[in-house]
Amino acid sequence: MNTINMRDEPLVYELSRAGRTGCSLPRSDVPEYAVPGELVREELDLPELDELTLVRHFTRLSQKNFSIDTEFYPLGSCTMKYNPKVNEVAASNPGWKNLHPLVGDENAQGALELMWRLQEGLREVGGFAAASLQPAAGAHGELSGVLMISAALRARGDEGRKKMLIPDSAHGTNPASCTMAGFVTQTIPSGPDGNIDMTALKAALDETVAGIMITNPNTLGLFETNIEEICRLVHEAGGYVYGDGANMNALAGVFKPGSSGIDVMHFNLHKTFSTPHGGGGPGAGMIAANTSLAPYLPGPIVVKDGDAYRLAMPPKSIGRVKAFYGNFGVLVRAYMYLLMMGADGLRGVAENAVLNANYLKSLVEDVYPVPYKRRCMHEFVAKGTVAEGVHTLDIAKRLIDYGFHPPTIYFPLIVQEALMIEPTETESKETLDLYADALRRIAAEAATQPELLHEAPHDAPVARLDEVMAARYPILCYRG
């Protein structure tokens, strides 16, 4: 690892020197007005830095990160694919950056047209009747979707249905989203093939069922082969089917979730549609629905009248889930990607994402046990049980020494010592070969020099950190 900055970097407060500044404003050209005495702020403890110190500080901080731009980053279910630079150029156009959200539809026709085209494009990719770009992240889309289900149940006088079924192979945010919408969750186990256990599902389908939240492909990286049957059973029982579309990178152009019976689904534009993760966000969790739930979509959404575009609330909308119209800047990037990919490109994405995952799996599965012996989709889950006394965490940390970001670990919860690996389509065969080679070497080290793994990482800006102390005696703010 030669790109990472190992030097200690002080905090901005420690770099601060009284009297310095990193900005200049024009001299004020109006009279000064007094602030009411009881409201005057006496003390403002912000740092004081000159611009160059600031530039070096944040540049050095950036160099302490692994990122897609610097390292292979195969986090399962996160779709860490390349984020095209041209998307950043497109999104930085002053026509977007300096566009105020309350200018009125007639003054924002370009923005509304872009939103409409993206809505329509993604609706086609998912096979749904309508879409809303409002949700700001995947979990925000989930919350919107389960609120839509709640509203639809209320509208038909079925508010007593409070049970939401969640397979044990679903995404981690699903249960919390249900709680925020007032549902009670019931876990549905997976069967021996890694798919939803149909017997358990049937047993859970009673008159209290509001619906099911399905991640497909699930977090084992496996396609739910019974998807149509599941949707049919849930519908017959009076429930709705929510689709978690976080894993659409495996399916775009191959399979339309809407055609299999899913009623409402979110897309993660920051996964499938290449917008950057930004160290945690912003994402965009666009939500799409079939005709039964479309009237409940969060709004406003964009509608087209002749050649003009305008914002409108869907007729029975659950309302606003955020101020204004979604993470618009993210939508610009996703639209760029959609244009560049087109129908053929998206299909190529899914094909190569699935090819890369299966190839990488084939290179390591003799050493790292893969619990479900099936073709995987865009990701696979293996176990870090390569030697006595060595854990998945040790393997993950040792990968850092080899210059690779670890995969998602200890998730899904149904696989002990899980390593969840998603290479994405933008990685080359050489990178996959090198990663497999590193994993195999680490497995060998685990047998002969386990301390190398226990002590890892050796070559990172910090060694393993004391997380227990951080939680027990929280220091959450600079105390200088």
Next chain:
Amino acid sequence: MSFIPNTGAERAEMLKAIGVSSVEELFSDIPAHLRIKGLDLPEGISEIEALDAVDSLAERNVQTKKMDWFLGAGAYYGYIPAVVPALAGRGEFLTAYTPYQPEVSQGTLQAIFEYQSMAAKLLGMSVVNASHYDGATALAEAVLMAWKARDNRPRILLPADLHPEYKQVIETYCTSFGIEFVQYEGAPEAASFDEKTAAIVIAYPGFSGEVYPIRKAADRAHEAGALCIVQADPVMCALMKSPGEQGADIVSAEGQSLGNPLNFGGPYLGIMGTTEALVRRMPGRIVGETKDKNGKRGFVLTLSTREQHIRREKAVSNICSNQGLSMLQTCIYLATLGKQGLKEVARQSYDKAHYAAELIDRIEGYRVRNSQFFREFLVETPKPASQIVKTLSRMGIMPGLALSRYYPERTNELLVCVTEMNTRAQIERLAAALKEASK
């Protein structure tokens, strides 16, 4: 343009290694009748063509920079120093994930810790999380947090003078719970607190721009066993007492005006802060300082037992992806402006807004309604405000928000915002144009 490196030869080699003869075979778990031939979308285009298409859409929007701009109402046109996007846009920040592996995420983690520190000091709170989707969702989550913290009390007091979109977001977030919202007018200390009140929400300032001091209402809330939530303008806090100094228990704020562009409403930054007593009930990511095994300082995500990936259905919120990059922009913005710079931005906004209000109030037919405000104020207009907006727009002036957008019956009210971007000449042009428009 596909960004896919695999060549035909490599694909063949990889398929062979897997032991299948075609890519189609890899999809055999998908029932054949559900597999589609293709999408009804155009074929992909080149980078040049795509950029042309998107740029030409961007050209068709009205831009702040090309007009004299006095429209705020929850989204503010402020200066963003060039270093802010230059540093925040570095690939190592931009293309990193949530910092779950702290050893290779110290850059993001330290930046979050610095943001938490600066934002907490600005708002006068013990701790700030990183982050919420925007100011509206931060406030909605603050309401839910307070309601759960006082779980035997169903009532939340909401100001009538609150951004209408924020009110709508609160309603959506609280749909499934039996929360009773009681609206109050005017000064927050005059609201009626009782044993059923879980919390009061104070808008600092209100949607109209009116500023009420918080202290008395916070004291009254606490006497009644309720919590005090403040929705704050963070720039105002550089000039006027912070919510924390006046007794707030939870603060939410829109961080857009701290270094994030307007972007047609997003991505913005939801800020939430609280006291030490309530930190374990607060949603969102929090970074803490700790040491590595060699005693070296480092930073980690902490108090994760509040969060969805650990607590699942018992988590305090479902939030996962947040507004990390907007948070970073604000972090760099706060460090760049620093103590003097942010005070100066707030001071100039205050002075220019008061100068504008003074001029407008003198024009016949116009009256400024506020008694105390920061950078935004409400004007009664002699003609429908929407008509005035239209007339002035044609002259290159965006005079503010016609309140009829949200309240159809309030036809003759204009919400005017003045920031550090406005010059005296612009303000005087606005006043002259308003005078002209009243004839």
